[in-house]
Amino acid sequence: MARGERQRKPTRGWVRRIAGWTVRAALIFVVLSVVVVGIYRFVPPPFTLTMAGDIFAGRSVTKSWRSLDDIDPDMARAVIAGEDSSFCSHHGFDYSAIAAAAIRNASGGRIRGGSTISQQTAKNVFLWQGGGYVRKAGEAWFTLLIEAIWGKRRIMEVYLNVAETGIGTYGVEAGARRYFGHGAGRLTEREAARIAAVLPLPKKRAGIAPQGFTRRYGNTIVRRIGVVRRERLDACVR
Structure with a gap:
């Protein structure tokens, strides 16, 4: 046999x-990801990596799970109005929003994403914050899984319970109690809109006495809630 071989x-x-x-x-x-997603179809996710980051930073974590039926319907309408108006019609990805965000970002200025509520839920529950191709690939995979296994109502329920609504505050129940002194079951349109306006930057925005962009964005969401209601853009979660 020759040496090269x-x-x-x-x-x-x-x-x-x-x-x-x-x-x-x-x-x-x-296999493991399918099993975990299947379990979370029925069991509330107990913890997330974002919560772990708060704890490692020395902050306490406040959260309180509440079923979708016990959350004021205007809260789901507010996040649809502010985050993902096509939530009930897409299958996890809004390709037109992604393309529009790419064009805006390429032109410079403030970077904006095109993530749907489904993608944000997948990221919040199973992954970490920040970018990178690995995280984006994982987000896409888990988005496909939760769309197939959970369905829209469960996705919205989990999103409203794990989304960061303030520093160390997770879920709209904890957010409502932090900002307004009562639970998420009796939110006004304006209160729901203020919580929704906080979601893109929860560590930098406040739901009570908001200023500047947060206040204007909240007012815009209030107006859009009526559109969501009239056009039944929230039909998949009712």
């Missing part, structure tokens, strides 16, 4: 081993 055989062996390990790891990830 002896060198190539061990190399091919390592390539096959690495390929085998990669395939097994991918299969394990797929």
